[in-house]
Amino acid sequence: MDSDGRFAPSPTGSLHVGNLRTALLAWLFARSQSGRFLVRVEDLDAGRVRPEYETEQLADLRALGLDWDGPVVRQSERAPLYAAALERLDAQGLLYPCWCTRAEIREAASAPHGALPEGAYPGTCLRLTAAERDARRAGGRPAALRVRADGARVAFEDRVCGPVEGVVDDFVVRRNDGVCAYNLAVVVDDGEQGIAEVARGADLLDSTPRQLWLGARLGLAAPRHAHVPLVLGPDGARLAKRHGAVTLADRARLGQSPEDVRAELAASVGLAETGERPAPDELVGRFDPDRMTAVAAP
Secondary structure: OOEEEEEOOOOOOOHHHHHHHHHHHHHHHHHHHOOOOEEEEOOOOOOOHHHHHHHHHHHHHOOOOOOOOOOEEEEEHHHHHHHHHHHHHHHHHOOEEEOOOOHHHHHHOOOOOOOOOOOOOOOOHHOOHHHHHHHHHHHOOOOOEEEEOOOOOEEEEOOOEEEEEEEEEOOOEEEEOOOOOOOHHHHHHHHHOOOOOOEEEEHHHHHHHHHHHHHHOOOOOOEEEEEEEEOOOOOOOOOHHHOOOOEEHHHHHHHOHHHHHHHHHHHHHHOOOOOOOOOOHOOOOOOOOHHHHHHOOO
């Protein structure tokens, strides 16, 4: 359907109420438009992933009253799809190896590079000669794979943030440890799962031009996007554990039920009055995707 959506948490820690509000909004975007809602676990970071976090995250979604269609999908089980996408990009001549260290990338990215935004990868390894590439291979440091984007500009209309345009740098699609990078995995997954609308946190807005560019190279239909505002702490910074009672478990210790938390989250986006505790189905009936701009963060 043209309104199918998803929520894709990483099981590297507990979900806080900011994550849960994003999940609630993603669910409302899909359900209010009669779309499917899928859950995908982004577990490619093997060094930080813990099974107990996945179990806890899924339990928290259920406790809030959020349901989903079909089985939970895990990125760690989808390596063949990512490999096929890399082969397709390589066949188009769009991949090149990169041996830059993080320090080298920071140093190179701090220099002015014309049309590229500050911090963008300036294509250092793209300009290597064949002899220089051979020397780096002989050095034994494994290479990451980057796409050659040639500073493409991508514009799109976000349902919350309005018109957005960005320059695409030569971003990594396979890390130097051989693991598929986030930007490739999310594009492949959304395409394969038929996701038509991506509702996610505003912190990912800057990555969207890259993903739309990549999806076009892979022949995938472009989803709509809705980058919803983040929940902020009392200091105005993005909500984090340092701000205190931020998880469902924390709130339970303070005497709050999941229904209380859901009501609080609904009230924060204008879907409930203070003290009201609407059920999930009631929130679906009240939710208007086209009015989300009214609660967009500055």
